[in-house]
Each structure stands twice: as C-alpha cells, then as structure tokens.
Amino acid sequence: MEATKTLSRNKGVVRETRKWLCMPYGVFLILFIILPILLIFYYAFTDARTGAFTLGNFAALFEGDSSVTTFKVIGQSLGVAALTTVICILIAYPIAYILANSKWNKNIVLVYLFLLPMWINFVIRTIATKQLLIFFGLDPALHPWVCSIIGMVYNYLPFAILPLYNTMLKLDKSQIEAAADLGASPVQVFFKTIVPMTVPGIVSAATMTFMPTMSSYVITDALSGRTITLIGGQIENMFLNGAQQDLASVYAVIMLALIGLSVVFENLFSEKKGAR
Amino acid sequence: MNAENTIISLKNVCKVFDKSFTAVDNFNLDIKRGEFVTFLGPSGCGKTTTLRMIAGFDMPTSGQILLNGQDISLIPPYKRPINTVFQRYALFTHLNIYKNIAFGLQYKRVDDLSKPLKDKEGNPILGENGEQLYAKRKLTKDEIRAKVKYALNLVDLEGFEKRAVSTLSGGQQQRIAIARAIVNEPEILLLDEPLGALDLKMRKEMQLELKAMHKKLGITFIYVTHDQEEALTMSDTIVVMSDGEIQQVGTPKEIYDEPRNAFVADFIGESSIFTGTVQKDNKIKFLGASFDSDPADEGKFALNEKVDVVIRPEDVIISAKDKGTVNAKIVSKIFKGMHYEYITMIGKNEMIAQSTKNFEEDSIVGLSVDPENIQIMKKPFTSNYYDGHLTKHCHVSFAGIHANFDVLKLFPGYHLSEEGTLINDKGEERDVEGLQVSVEVGFDDLELSDDPNASDLHGEIINMIYLGDHYEVTVWNQDVDEEFIVNTPDLWNIGDNVSLIIKEGGVEVKLKGGR
Numbered sequence: 001m002e003a004t005k006t007l008s009r010n011k012g013v014v015r016e017t018r019k020w021l022c023m024p025y026g027v028f029l030i031l032f033i034i035l036p037i038l039l040i041f042y043y044a045f046t047d048a049r050t051g052a053f054t055l056g057n058f059a060a061l062f063e064g065d066s067s068v069t070t071f072k073v074i075g076q077s078l079g080v081a082a083l084t085t086v087i088c089i090l091i092a093y094p095i096a097y098i099l100a101n102s103k104w105n106k107n108i109v110l111v112y113l114f115l116l117p118m119w120i121n122f123v124i125r126t127i128a129t130k131q132l133l134i135f136f137g138l139d140p141a142l143h144p145w146v147c148s149i150i151g152m153v154y155n156y157l158p159f160a161i162l163p164l165y166n167t168m169l170k171l172d173k174s175q176i177e178a179a180a181d182l183g184a185s186p187v188q189v190f191f192k193t194i195v196p197m198t199v200p201g202i203v204s205a206a207t208m209t210f211m212p213t214m215s216s217y218v219i220t221d222a223l224s225g226r227t228i229t230l231i232g233g234q235i236e237n238m239f240l241n242g243a244q245q246d247l248a249s250v251y252a253v254i255m256l257a258l259i260g261l262s263v264v265f266e267n268l269f270s271e272k273k274g275a276r
Numbered sequence: 277m278n279a280e281n282t283i284i285s286l287k288n289v290c291k292v293f294d295k296s297f298t299a300v301d302n303f304n305l306d307i308k309r310g311e312f313v314t315f316l317g318p319s320g321c322g323k324t325t326t327l328r329m330i331a332g333f334d335m336p337t338s339g340q341i342l343l344n345g346q347d348i349s350l351i352p353p354y355k356r357p358i359n360t361v362f363q364r365y366a367l368f369t370h371l372n373i374y375k376n377i378a379f380g381l382q383y384k385r386v387d388d389l390s391k392p393l394k395d396k397e398g399n400p401i402l403g404e405n406g407e408q409l410y411a412k413r414k415l416t417k418d419e420i421r422a423k424v425k426y427a428l429n430l431v432d433l434e435g436f437e438k439r440a441v442s443t444l445s446g447g448q449q450q451r452i453a454i455a456r457a458i459v460n461e462p463e464i465l466l467l468d469e470p471l472g473a474l475d476l477k478m479r480k481e482m483q484l485e486l487k488a489m490h491k492k493l494g495i496t497f498i499y500v501t502h503d504q505e506e507a508l509t510m511s512d513t514i515v516v517m518s519d520g521e522i523q524q525v526g527t528p529k530e531i532y533d534e535p536r537n538a539f540v541a542d543f544i545g546e547s548s549i550f551t552g553t554v555q556k557d558n559k560i561k562f563l564g565a566s567f568d569s570d571p572a573d574e575g576k577f578a579l580n581e582k583v584d585v586v587i588r589p590e591d592v593i594i595s596a597k598d599k600g601t602v603n604a605k606i607v608s609k610i611f612k613g614m615h616y617e618y619i620t621m622i623g624k625n626e627m628i629a630q631s632t633k634n635f636e637e638d639s640i641v642g643l644s645v646d647p648e649n650i651q652i653m654k655k656p657f658t659s660n661y662y663d664g665h666l667t668k669h670c671h672v673s674f675a676g677i678h679a680n681f682d683v684l685k686l687f688p689g690y691h692l693s694e695e696g697t698l699i700n701d702k703g704e705e706r707d708v709e710g711l712q713v714s715v716e717v718g719f720d721d722l723e724l725s726d727d728p729n730a731s732d733l734h735g736e737i738i739n740m741i742y743l744g745d746h747y748e749v750t751v752w753n754q755d756v757d758e759e760f761i762v763n764t765p766d767l768w769n770i771g772d773n774v775s776l777i778i779k780e781g782g783v784e785v786k787l788k789g790g791r
Binding site: 172174175177178179180181182183184185186188189192193196197199 | 331332333352353354358359360362363364366367368369370371379380383384456457460
C-alpha cells in the first residue's frame, strides 16, 4: 500500500517535470509567433503618429489612386499563386504517379532526382534560373509573366510532388483492378478511381504550393525585372522605402486573411473526404 | 467434352514471373456453362494467378484462354464479359453503395431494339447466325435503378443505396462486392477467396447463400479457396492445384474418396499416408502387416510395387488388442464432440483414427481397415520409398539403418550447431527427434558391393532383370523385411549376399503432412 502511494507520488512528480519540458516551445511561440502577430495588428489598426485606434490605414490603401495599386498587387499575387499551383499539379501528378509505381522506379533514385534541387540555396537557385532563361533567349524584362511562372513552378514543384507521391504510394490497387473488371477503359479508370482516390494528395499539394507562392517575392523580383509585385514584395518595399510599417501591416493582415481562407478551403475538402 | 457446353477452356496456359518463377505450369481445363468450379490448393499454388489470367489482370506467358471458342488471353479485362469478387472486397470508398453497384452498369451497352442496323440500301444487317443486329445504347437511369435494386435484394441488403462503404460491416461489404459483380450479368463470375476475411459463422452462412445464388442465377462460378471444407461444400467440380499444376479434377466425392495422389489425399481432409508394397493375392503390406486391399484395385499394380497408401481417420476400425490387423498404442486422445480423435503409434509410424468408442490413452488396441477404404496410389517406379523418422542428431532412420541427409533443406532458416542439433538465427533449437518422414532412395543412388564391411546395410539378391543396358536388382533384407531395388551395370547372382552403399546425397527426405 505504502509502495503504491510512493509510486503514484513519483508519477506525479514526473508529470510535473514533463510539463516544464514544453516551456521552451511556449516561449518560442510567444516571442516569434503571437507577439509579431499582435504587433502587426497594432500597427495596422493604429495611427503612426498619435497611436490612437484608426481604420485610416485601410482607407489609405483602398481609396482613390492607391486602391489601383493595392488591387493590382493582390490580384497579381492570387494570379501568380493560382497559375503556379495549377501548373505544378499538372506536372507533378504524372511524375508522382510514375515515381510511386515500382515498375518504373525500382530504386528511389528518381525521387531524389526531383527533390535534389531543394538542397540548393533558394536565392542562388533563382539567380541561376534567371541566367539560364536569358541564355535560352527568354529575357525576364521582356517576358515577366512567363519567366516568373517558370521560376515559381521550378521552385515549388517538389512541394507538389511530395504529397502526391505519398498518396499514390498508398493507392488501393485492387480498386483500380475492380474498375477495369467492371468495364471501365484505362481513361475511365483514371478519372473514376485514381483521381478521386488521390484528392487528399491534390488538396495538400495545392496548399503546399499556393500559400508559399502567394507570399514569396524573391522569384518575381528577380525574374520579372520588378514589374510584377506580389504582396510580399509590396511589404518589403513599404518597409525599405520610407518606413511605412502601418501600411505594410495592413498588407500583412490581408495576407493572413487569404492564407486563413485557403486553410478553410483545405479543411472543407478533407472534411468532405472524412464524411464519405 | 461437348464443345457446345464448354464456356471457357484453358489450353497449355503457363505463367512465368520475372523470367524464372513459374506460377502456373501447363494448365489445361474445360469448364462447362453454369458449373461451380473451385480451384483449391495451398497458398502459392498458382490458383489466384490462374484466376487473374481469366479475369485479364495477368497475361499468360504462353497458351490460350478460349471463351466460347474465342481466344481472349490478350484482351484487356474491361472488354471481357467476366466479373470478379475480390478477396478484400475492393469497393470504391469514394462512392456510396448505389454508385458502387451501378459502376459497371454505366459502361454496359445493350441492343437498342428501336434501331435495327441497316445497310445503305435499307436491307437489314444480319449477324453470323442470321439474327438481326441492332445499334447499341446505354442503359437508362431507370433501368440502372431497377437492376441495382434487384441486386441489393439478392444479397439481402435492401435500402442500403445511400450508405457509405465505411459504415458497413465486413460481411455486408462482401455482399455488396458480390452484388456489384453479378449486377452486370457476367457470363462467368470469378471469386477470389471471397469469404477469407469473415468469421466462421458468417462464412458458413455465406457459403450456403453463394451456392443458392449460383443455382438461381445460372452463371458459371469460378471460386478460389485454400479451405478444403469450403470447396467440398460448394463446388460441382474441384480442381486441386499444387506448385502451379493441376493435381486432380473431379467432383467433391471423387476427390475425397479417390484421391489420385498423396498430395490430394493429404490436402483434402485428414489422412495418414504410408508407403506400401503390393503383394500376392491382392494384399498390400504396410505398417509391417498384410492388409486385404480393395478388389477394385486388383491387377492395377505390379507385384512388389511400392505405392502410397492413404487411410482416412474415420475409416480406421479400432478393436481390442490382437483383434485387428495390427496392434497400436494410443498416444493421444482428443474429444471432438461427435467422436474421439486418437493418435496411435504402430512402431514408429503414426496413424490418426476417429471413433465414437472410448479407449484409454496408453492402451494397446487392434487396428483394421475395410479393404475398400484403403486408397492405393502409384509412385514413380524409379525410387525406393520407405517410411522413416528423424533421430536426435538429424539423421534419418528407415529400413533398419541410420543415414545422413541434407537436413537443412528440410528446415530453411536453420543451421546445425556444434552438438549436431538444429538452431535458427535467433538461437532457438528445434527438436526433430521422431518426426515422421517419407524417404526416397533412387534406384541409381544405390551401389552393390560384395565386401561385407562396406556398409551397415546388407541383403540377399532375390531378383534380377536385365533392362538392355543395366540390371535391375532386388535386394531383400531379412532383419527388417524390406526390399531395395538397385540399378547396376554389373552382373550378380541371385542368392548373393551383398552390402548396399547409398551414394552421397542419395537420400531424399520429405516431411509428412499434418502433425
């Protein structure tokens, strides 16, 4: 009896000490995530000089001439992100299918071949891409959209391949055989069973490419001759040219909202999948 | 067989994987329209591969599969009028029950009776047998709905249309898988161990339901299972397979009562298998005693021919000591409800017996078998066969001698320790002492010598036949009353006393099935 008591007391002590183990993470969370977000909201909703609450910063961005720039930046961000996502998935889907099929990919070498570019520094990779495009006669200054999209797709393709590859590894082969057995031709088998079974992979590939492309600016800066400005680039501009923290913060809030929306979309899809 | 009645025939079908592994070897079979055929065999015997070739998922390496006389072996699965019920159901998890069952119907095309085919002059286009041909059309939504309803009705799951696959139990999913296949009205329904994942009670129920369904629909069923009881219960015809080859084709009764070889006898039902020698006056010697054999077998075997003898446990008659053909000791007794199951030892040989009578463990009883219940099967006449057992140090004991053999071939994953015992990589020892084996010594694996010290095995030459380029010599050992047949190029004399030398690696040992 006495022994069990001691034991349970010891257990309690262990539990107490374990609690403290998550402290570093808590500190990190507060310092680098919660505090910056609070700061962003503070700057976005207060007057830079007086410090009083105001919606003037939003008004400054969405009124008159400045609203043109604002909508252009947001529109370009969404456009580049959407285009990149669609192209990435279209390219990644067949690649992932081939990689996941052991008939063509006997050792995992092929997988690494596609993931290897991720090991090279992002900025160096982008500058190299620019030089390569110029070498092939595609001047970023003349074809800003084409070059930006090529750079984006090249950089984010691995993020699209990986989740698709993972879902395709787990494909239920017998369902594919069952569809063929029930009279579906190879094309019908693809659209009726393989695509529906890989929807979770498609959704997470889309989020994995859409969210980072929307906020990145290095690639568009380097590959569009600074003619395409995304939200990230605009925030950078505002911080560097004249310390407009309040307006930059408004952009940051808008981006948070957009990313939040895409997360909601993703959850909607996965919930639908769970209900099935 | 009447060709008109044959729906599918497999001709010399072979399937080789990765250029080296032969899964199906020269498979020949005709299946009649409306038959319930079962491919039965242990896992890896090629039964599923054969089924997959009929379904079209695998292409035969060579040979033909004829459906209604036409070669379909290279036609993809979606063009074959054959549907499959998969082992793990393979229902579409992203579709509800209705859409699962309707899946095949959306691709089905039927004759549009309102649109007879006509050529440019307006004359009707006729088929091979002079019948009017029609344009094809899809099924209407109402037709599909009616068919799905009928199929659900057939598997007893009315009203399940809207349910999701994940909300169904294993048994219900199995029924849906069956409904999804039969709703297409295939010419042949393939079932790949469809009941393997169900519990025993459910399985028995589904067996009877499938059998009833087969009767009602009149579709040809090809069923794959490793469960011999399932095969015996359901089938019109059983195809017993092993190592990619057909061992026997027959009705359940034929397969059970008249197994063609030791493998079939061992696989179907429980049995004790011995090596016997054919004697005069339609007698057969095994277990050291002479048994009367089935009069129907008279003349089928040569005198002194070595044969496999199969005894079913329910055919063994147990009586008091010295009242049977042989005496045996009961070493184990298990109550099985309807009867007792006894394991008896006759010397070093084991015989399983079933009886409703109660005998005490460790008692000596007499055993006998009615002549018609002694199944005798041919062995190839190129080797001597003996019943033997293993000794503690991994030698084999048979016909009164101990011999060396490659014991590691019998127990893969094991190696010999310094004491001569079997040990696997984890250091676990395996006790092989007393394991029942059948021993094969080829006629060419024995040599004769007139040096009495050349080996422990001696005997007297009692028969000698000249076969063109060699002599076939029969040596009889008086002590154990066993015969050895030897091929030798030299001329010996009948009555000579000789030593028998077994060549290196000449002893082939196989574990007996069962316990």
